[in-house]
Amino acid sequence: MxxxxxDYSEGAHPKILNALIESNMEQEEGYGNDVHSQNAISKIKKLIGNENIDVHFISGGTQTNLIAISAFLKPHEACISANTGHIAIHETGAIEYTGHKIITVDSNDGKVTVEKIQEVLEFHTNEHLVKPKLVYISNSTELGTIYTKEELKVLSEFCKSNDLILYSDGARLGSAMCVKDSNLTLSNMCNFTDAFSIGGTKNGALLGEALIIKNENLKKDFRYLIKQKGGLLAKGRLLGIQFEELFEDNLxxxxxxxxxxxxxxxxxxxxxxxxxxxxxxxxxxxxxxxxxxxxxxxxxxxxxxxxxxxxxxxxxxxxxxxxxxxxxxxxxxxxxxxxxxxxxxxx
Amino acid sequence: MxxxxxDYSEGAHPKILNALIESNMEQEEGYGNDVHSQNAISKIKKLIGNENIDVHFISGGTQTNLIAISAFLKPHEACISANTGHIAIHETGAIEYTGHKIITVDSNDGKVTVEKIQEVLEFHTNEHLVKPKLVYISNSTELGTIYTKEELKVLSEFCKSNDLILYSDGARLGSAMCVKDSNLTLSNMCNFTDAFSIGGTKNGALLGEALIIKNENLKKDFRYLIKQKGGLLAKGRLLGIQFEELFEDNLxxxxxxxxxxxxxxxxxxxxxxxxxxxxxxxxxxxxxxxxxxxxxxxxxxxxxxxxxxxxxxxxxxxxxxxxxxxxxxxxxxxxxxxxxxxxxxxx
Amino acid sequence: MxxxxxDYSEGAHPKILNALIESNMEQEEGYGNDVHSQNAISKIKKLIGNENIDVHFISGGTQTNLIAISAFLKPHEACISANTGHIAIHETGAIEYTGHKIITVDSNDGKVTVEKIQEVLEFHTNEHLVKPKLVYISNSTELGTIYTKEELKVLSEFCKSNDLILYSDGARLGSAMCVKDSNLTLSNMCNFTDAFSIGGTKNGALLGEALIIKNENLKKDFRYLIKQKGGLLAKGRLLGIQFEELFEDNLxxxxxxxxxxxxxxxxxxxxxxxxxxxxxxxxxxxxxxxxxxxxxxxxxxxxxxxxxxxxxxxxxxxxxxxxxxxxxxxxxxxxxxxxxxxxxxxx
Amino acid sequence: MxxxxxDYSEGAHPKILNALIESNMEQEEGYGNDVHSQNAISKIKKLIGNENIDVHFISGGTQTNLIAISAFLKPHEACISANTGHIAIHETGAIEYTGHKIITVDSNDGKVTVEKIQEVLEFHTNEHLVKPKLVYISNSTELGTIYTKEELKVLSEFCKSNDLILYSDGARLGSAMCVKDSNLTLSNMCNFTDAFSIGGTKNGALLGEALIIKNENLKKDFRYLIKQKGGLLAKGRLLGIQFEELFEDNLxxxxxxxxxxxxxxxxxxxxxxxxxxxxxxxxxxxxxxxxxxxxxxxxxxxxxxxxxxxxxxxxxxxxxxxxxxxxxxxxxxxxxxxxxxxxxxxx
Missing domain, CATH: 3.90.1150.10 (Aspartate Aminotransferase, domain 1)
Incomplete structure (x- = not known):
């Protein structure tokens, strides 16, 4: 049968397994301070064309979302998400567990629009309601649809002018970017969002997501927050090696x-x-x-x-x-x- | 140099890497419902000699501690730990983040004694203080010392008669059990504790801890809690395969x-x-x-x-x-x- | 103008102020262990006709909701509420702050129906989603409507047979019960729900809600949870005296x-x-x-x-x-x- | 007997009860937007001699501590407190419930010293440990001792130069300030701390603490946080009226x-x-x-x-x-x- x-039924791409074997007996620093993780970070920065970003490797998608969102928000601040969003349904209330409400907007195609965000902002205007602060999108979405470069630009500008954080869940970012005739680049993703993830698990890795943080205000002490939520792997090399391979030769x-x-x-x-x-x-x-x-x-x-x-x-x-x-x-x-x-x- | x-400077034992390669292109169910995870669970149950336990595989030690402890306790209940305990110092407040106080007892050798627990119980007697409910031990401890079978029995009986949960962090359980002349078995660990972990990361795996829950009251809906904290790997096979190997031929x-x-x-x-x-x-x-x-x-x-x-x-x-x-x-x-x-x- | x-623009009913003055120089135990609080509890138990309930006085409505709901639920369990529910909108994410998702069901009249709850249950069937566990209703609702005795009975039976906790926010319970021709009694409220509140603030008190817990499983250590959330007033007499008056002569x-x-x-x-x-x-x-x-x-x-x-x-x-x-x-x-x-x- | x-065995000072009666039938705005609260805030600002502070009235001491501390800290940041501190013992883990570790320092007299804080800072230097960020003191302390003006100055300067927030719990601040020959003023308290409370409950009020926030970075959206934790009383006038009286004629x-x-x-x-x-x-x-x-x-x-x-x-x-x-x-x-x-x- x-x-x-x-897209996570098999193991990893053979190149990744190979790299694990070849590096296996090297003695490396723990917790992501190994040479492979550092090398993978360099590759990603080069691809994005921005040396000032922070890159962190985290084991899974829910883990990445909950660490990032709970790090970015103050206790009374909330996320806006499509009602189909992964965080809104399929993460067992992980975001709420960290204390934050998710305000869902109805969506037929898995996408969030400026109009819908505007409605949320107009409703939430005083201290008896949560304060909408972060817009969560997934690209590609849970329904397989994508945000085009132009759509992301519009969202991005709206968020900037409304003091909202734009965060993109990239569990399937590869698939979104490699749609025929798409001209969306990692550099675009970085420009348009405050932070975004690049999913490994669903695109050839055994596990692992890369989280990119561009917004300076969101960077501080981030490794503390990864550790606190149990996301800092002792053998962080496992993540570093995989992303090294994934970003070698456009794999x-x-x-x-x-x-x-x-x-x-x-x-x-x-x-x-x-x-x-x-x-x-x-x-x-x-x-x-x-x-x-x-x-x-x-x-x-x-x-x-x-x-x-x-x-x-x-x-x-x-x-x-x-x-x-x-x-x-x-x-x-x-x-x-x-x-x-x-x-x-x-x- | x-x-x-x-004990996490290198990758994984070659048998584990081998097993990953051999199983790589099998299509498996996600989230720990794969045949390897189920097989590894069977092996552990057999080794322990108890079919009624629940076994869960979780990516790391901090992750395991925080998921277990926050699942076991109600909001006002607290842990007792040696002041040297991993949860008390080296997990960036992960347990407190889940809402629970850690009451530390002074310890010269990394171990918790019945006398020290007794003192804590005598002090915490009303609703203005937290309610001590779970005793956290690590075996071997953060100072390399071990609890003997007899010491564990004493702790276990004290906890039972005081309605306390005994939880053992086994990040280095292998090392504790394999001390010369030790007669401590996994079956003992299971009998003496309500729940305990068997560490993989520091004993040959790329990552992964097995969490064993014996106490019936602590079992319910546990997979929800793993998922909520981001600990349910999509490719759960990665953990299953490793524990399959670790418990083959006494590896x-x-x-x-x-x-x-x-x-x-x-x-x-x-x-x-x-x-x-x-x-x-x-x-x-x-x-x-x-x-x-x-x-x-x-x-x-x-x-x-x-x-x-x-x-x-x-x-x-x-x-x-x-x-x-x-x-x-x-x-x-x-x-x-x-x-x-x-x-x-x-x- | x-x-x-x-309904909270003025202070308190004069009888309440009088009672505060008369009792002012009595020396009383703190934290609700005063004779007035104990007396008020007795009156409420008598009115309800059940000596086995627990009664707690808490300063406000949001406080009562968040203490009760976070005490009743495990981390992965969620509330079901009408989309108009106070907890869903007007409490600044207080419930989510305690870690729990609120699943809202659309409602035109502020009320939750068995059909809507059934839909929620049918959708939430595995560990990737939260587990619906508590049904939140308000009576009267935020739209001024009420649940009749018969409607509450239907809800109650459905919740019981589906292992759901039924909790009623009674910030305006007086108004709901005193509707012309209503035959709803406090005794009914107690029979139909697992826990419910009787609001004082919006019906003549300076502040204060009485929380009634009938379900045995929800009672344990509840004062710890009130204290932990900052809800145990040092001068608990302030709440006790007010409820003593409110339940004297049907005030x-x-x-x-x-x-x-x-x-x-x-x-x-x-x-x-x-x-x-x-x-x-x-x-x-x-x-x-x-x-x-x-x-x-x-x-x-x-x-x-x-x-x-x-x-x-x-x-x-x-x-x-x-x-x-x-x-x-x-x-x-x-x-x-x-x-x-x-x-x-x-x- | x-x-x-x-110091909370009796009700309130008669002047307070009088003021409650006189204002009782005035129609006022809810949630602290009433004229009495605004007037009390003005009086406090005048007494302190600083118009740029924020003043909030909150029902109790534990409530004030938990709202303030959880508002001021990021998830990985911790408090430093004397081991005798109220938050460290007698608040049922309220601070830990909001997710923050309390690092206790041994103290014989209820006070925290610069030397002890220094030791904590030297130990907590990387992301595997929490980040000490807030120093909690109580004045007078739980042992009846006080910090002199000079001691507070030393603490204040140390905190400033180490990027630490200094927060003073003033449940018994009146008693500390009115010690014979003390020259400590509210203005000093404001200059030396980032935020501090002025306790009403233990000094003549029925309930209520005033929280003063001086540090600009800690002010934003604070009413959201009070509301979220259930601390925003519908009849906020109850707190305003009391502080109006307490700060009239030096009462x-x-x-x-x-x-x-x-x-x-x-x-x-x-x-x-x-x-x-x-x-x-x-x-x-x-x-x-x-x-x-x-x-x-x-x-x-x-x-x-x-x-x-x-x-x-x-x-x-x-x-x-x-x-x-x-x-x-x-x-x-x-x-x-x-x-x-x-x-x-x-x-």
């Missing part, structure tokens, strides 16, 4: 491009048989709408999430591809769905 | 035994030249007292922590060995120290 | 009845001139919809909140009455509004 | 002077019969050491705390006086103790 369930972008291509291939195959989609996604998560009968048949050969009931006979499923997705599996899925439809027609 | 600075205990033997060899060599020690440690951390001049010379060839000033001419240093420590390095250190003393005498 | 802005209910009557009088006068209302409220908060021009005129003589824009020419205002509201002021308001309409017609 | 148990200082005089009278009487003291206290708390037999006899006529066992036959007791302490009761206590000694001698 082949799985399109998520990070090659892997994300492969993931997107595999998803696009699935999309194309599904479109060919007339399939509709819950939402139009150019990235590595797609949401085709299928007959429940079809889904049942597909489930015998493939693993995936049934995302949402559409009506009594149809549901949207989620298919996720990754750096490790095999083209043959994609073709087989398309073949299977064509068969399914063919046999449907016979009935 | 060879480092005796800590865990072999590695700890090697670490202890290397430390014992250092101790013996130092004793031969008349060296005194800050404390008598049978485990992989030792604390010899040296002339400052000697320390300066040794620092040119070896890396280690200067632990504590003793007087104007002498300091205690900390030497830490691990599964990866090379016997030649140990012998060279001993040789060097003998040379140092010889040349000292010439002056 | 007469104020209908809220509490007489005051709430007066408040409701004044609001009903306003409603009747407004209806006579054809006024529409945002919502049908039988309690001491009403929400008439007026022409903006009318509002401007009224604002010259009366103080009140403009609640919500209805369209380009009309808004809803909020009028609040209390134990202290003067009938003459009500009649003058009605007179004024009739004048306003008359003069409007002249234009 | 007359009580010397504490606050007259009351504290009376309390001190009564304690001094007790001290003198006890000294006359040769009594020793646990510590030399010039304020309203004294700690005489008595024979256990004497204590038993005194307990039949007076209420007080037995503070600490001295040896097998003697204990220290705590006697507390207040604005309400009657001179006759003091004289009777002295008479009784002389009798006791006389009858002792007869045996």
């Amino acid at each position: 082949y799985s399109f369930k998520n 990070y972008f090659k892997l994300a491009t492969h993931a997107n291509e595999m998803a696009n291939l699935l999309t194309k195959g599904l479109e060919e048989v007339g399939c509709e989609f819950l939402i139009n996604s150019p990235t590595n998560q797609i949401f085709p709408i299928l007959e429940n009968k079809q889904i049942e048949k597909l489930e015998k050969k493939f693993d995936f999430h049934v995302w949402e009931k559409i009506d009594n006979t149809r549901s949207a499923i989620r298919l996720v591809t990754s750096w490790a997705t095999k083209k043959e599996a994609v073709l087989e899925f398309i073949h299977e769905i064509k068969q399914t439809i063919y046999s449907e027609n016979l009935n | 060879y480092s005796f600075k800590n 865990y205990f072999k590695l700890a035994t090697h670490a202890n033997e290397m430390a014992n060899l250092l101790t013996k060599g130092l004793e031969e030249v008349g060296c005194e020690f800050l404390i008598n440690s049978p485990t992989n951390q030792i604390f010899p007292i040296l002339e400052n001049k000697q320390i300066e010379k040794l620092e040119k060839k070896f890396d280690f922590h200067v632990w504590e000033k003793i007087d104007n001419t002498r300091s205690a240093i900390r030497l830490v060995t691990s599964w990866a420590t090379k016997k030649e390095a140990v012998l060279e250190f001993i040789h060097e120290i003998k040379q140092t003393i010889y040349s000292e005498n010439l002056n | 007469y104020s209908f802005k809220n 509490y209910f007489k005051l709430a009845t007066h408040a409701n009557e004044m609001a009903n009088l306003l409603t009747k006068g407004l209806e006579e001139v054809g006024c529409e209302f945002l919502i049908n409220s039988p309690t001491n908060q009403i929400f008439p919809i007026l022409e903006n021009k009318q509002i401007e005129k009224l604002e010259k003589k009366f103080d009140f909140h403009v609640w919500e824009k209805i369209d380009n020419t009309r808004s809803a205002i909020r009028l609040v009455t209390s134990w202290a509201t003067k009938k003459e002021a009500v009649l003058e308001f009605i007179h004024e509004i009739k004048q306003t309409i008359y003069s409007e017609n002249l234009n | 007359y009580s010397f148990k504490n 606050y200082f007259k009351l504290a002077t009376h309390a001190n005089e009564m304690a001094n009278l007790l001290t003198k009487g006890l000294e006359e019969v040769g009594c020793e003291f646990l510590i030399n206290s010039p304020t309203n708390q004294i700690f005489p050491i008595l024979e256990n037999k004497q204590i038993e006899k005194l307990e039949k006529k007076f209420d007080f705390h037995v503070w600490e066992k001295i040896d097998n036959t003697r204990s220290a007791i705590r006697l507390v006086t207040s604005w309400a302490t009657k001179k006759e009761a003091v004289l009777e206590f002295i008479h009784e103790i002389k009798q006791t000694i006389y009858s002792e001698n007869l045996n």
Whole structure:
């Protein structure tokens, strides 16, 4: 049974495993002070074209979000997030555990707009309500959609002029950046946000996210906060080595491009048989709408999430591809769905 | 320069790396629901001889302590710890961040005694003070000392009869258990405590601690709490695979035994030249007292922590060995120290 | 300028001030262990007809909500509240500060229904999401509406069968209970909920809410939690004396009845001139919809909140009455509004 | 039975009750925006001689400490306090609940010294430990001792040059300032600290502390934080009116002077019969050491705390006086103790 369930089903890209083996018996400083972490930080700074940023490696996405957001906010300050945002739903109240309210705005496409933020600001005007201070976006979003460079610029300017922190969760940033014809760069991400993450876990690493902090006011004592939340790995080399590899020879972008291509291939195959989609996604998560009968048949050969009931006979499923997705599996899925439809027609 | 600075200077035991490579392209469930994690849990249950325990794998020691303790306590309940305890000093207030006071008791050897706990209980008797509820011990301790089986039994009985939770931080449990002539088993640890951890990071793994929960009242919904604190790795297989290997063919205990033997060899060599020690440690951390001049010379060839000033001419240093420590390095250190003393005498 | 802005514009009912003066030089135990607090507790237990409940006096409503909810929940557990709920909006994220998410359900009338709770439960089914555990209701609600005895029974049974805690915020419980023809008793409130508060501040006291805890599992060590959050007043007598008076000769209910009557009088006068209302409220908060021009005129003589824009020419205002509201002021308001309409017609 | 148990056994000074009655039916804005609170703030600013300070009224001492400290610190920052400090012992872990460690320094007299703070700073030098950021002192201390103007100046300068916040808990500030020959002024308190409180509860009010914030960096959005912790009373007038009275005609200082005089009278009487003291206290708390037999006899006529066992036959007791302490009761206590000694001698 082949799985399109998520982008963390396999281990790490072989180059990463190789690098772990080669460096294994080196004696290194702990807690991210090793040469590999320092080297990876240099590479990222060079890629972004900014030596004045701070870069921290943290083990996972929820961990990164909760450390960053709780470090950036004072106790009465709140986040604004799309109602589909990972922090708003799928992190077991991690942000609230650190004491901060998440104000959700309704969103059909996983994205936050200036209009929605404006409404929140207009409502929250005195000390009986929380003070909205940070805008959380994810790029690509939980629905596979992306913010274009232009959209990010608009958000960025609005946040700046309203004294709001713009933070981007990049668990799937690679996928967002490697969409065909995208001209979004890491340098853009850095310019437009106060802080953003570059996800490793879902793009070829065993684990690890890089957190980039540009805003000077948010940098101070940040390692204290990573340590306090249990995010400072003793063998920090494990994270450093992986990001060293991911940013060698554009591996990070090659892997994300492969993931997107595999998803696009699935999309194309599904479109060919007339399939509709819950939402139009150019990235590595797609949401085709299928007959429940079809889904049942597909489930015998493939693993995936049934995302949402559409009506009594149809549901949207989620298919996720990754750096490790095999083209043959994609073709087989398309073949299977064509068969399914063919046999449907016979009935 | 060879480092005796800590037991997390190198990567992982080669068997672990091997297992990562061999399993790399398997598609597994995320978040610890993979077959490797389930298999590692079975192995640990078998070793302990108790099928009714819960086992969770968590990325690091601070993370494990903070998740466990904040899950076990109500807001007004406090921990009791030796003033040398890791949670009391070296975790950047991680436990306090979760809202709980740590009541420290003075300790010369890193250990907590029934007498000291009794004093705390007698002082904390009403709602204007916190309610002591959990006793935190580390075995081996931050000073390299250990609790014997008999000492643990006494602590355990006292805690039970005073409605206190006994929690043992096992970041270096291997080293404690593999001390020569020790008869402490994992089964004992389980019987004597309500919950305890088995450290991987400092005994051959890239990262990871196993948390064992025996007390029924402490088990419920524990995965929610791991997730909320950012401790549930998407690729949980990374932890499962490592513990699978560590508990195959007694690898865990072999590695700890090697670490202890290397430390014992250092101790013996130092004793031969008349060296005194800050404390008598049978485990992989030792604390010899040296002339400052000697320390300066040794620092040119070896890396280690200067632990504590003793007087104007002498300091205690900390030497830490691990599964990866090379016997030649140990012998060279001993040789060097003998040379140092010889040349000292010439002056 | 007469104020209908809220129900805490004046000081305390004269009987309360009198009792403060009479008892002033008595030497009493601190922190609620005084004879007045004990006496007030006895009265409340007798009124409820249950000796096994715990009663605590706490200074304010937000304080009561945050102490109770944070005491009742484990870190990963969440509240369900109407989106209009006081804890969801007007407490500056007090509940989130204690670490708990509030899951809001849409509500037009300020009330939570079994259907809405059911939807929340169906969505929150695994450890990546918070665990809904407590249902927060306010009676009367923030929109002046009430839960009838029958509605509370239905909610109560649903919560019991779904292992949910039902907690009722009674900042305006008096007003809810004293609605004409209501047969809701304190005894009912106790039977239907796990814990509920009886508000003093908005019904004649200087400050103070009584928190009633019926559910045995929620009682333990509660005074520790009041103290920890700064809610245990040194001169706890101040709260005890006030509740002694409020529950002497039904003063509490007489005051709430007066408040409701004044609001009903306003409603009747407004209806006579054809006024529409945002919502049908039988309690001491009403929400008439007026022409903006009318509002401007009224604002010259009366103080009140403009609640919500209805369209380009009309808004809803909020009028609040209390134990202290003067009938003459009500009649003058009605007179004024009739004048306003008359003069409007002249234009 | 007359009580010397504490300084909050009686209600409020009659002038305060009077003011409550006179203002009772005024309609005022809620949440501290009433004219009385504004007027009290003006008086305090004038007394201090600084218009640029912020003044907030909060219901109790623990509440004030927890709101202030949690507002002033970032998550990884810690307080330094004497081990006798109220926040360190008698607030049920309120500060830790807000996430901050309290680093205690040993103290025999309830006071913190520059030397002790220096030691803490020297130990806490990296991100594995908390960052000491705020020095908590209480004046007068929990042992009745005081900081002189000169001592405060030294502390203040040290804190400034080490980037530490100096915060003074003034639950008994009146008593400290009204010690005979003291030349400490509110203006001094303001100059020497970043923030300090002026206690009302223990000096004539029903409840209430004034928090003074001088440091600009600590002022922002402070009302949000009061509200979030449940400290913003709906009828904030209750606090404003009391402080208006306390700072009219020097009432606050007259009351504290009376309390001190009564304690001094007790001290003198006890000294006359040769009594020793646990510590030399010039304020309203004294700690005489008595024979256990004497204590038993005194307990039949007076209420007080037995503070600490001295040896097998003697204990220290705590006697507390207040604005309400009657001179006759003091004289009777002295008479009784002389009798006791006389009858002792007869045996």
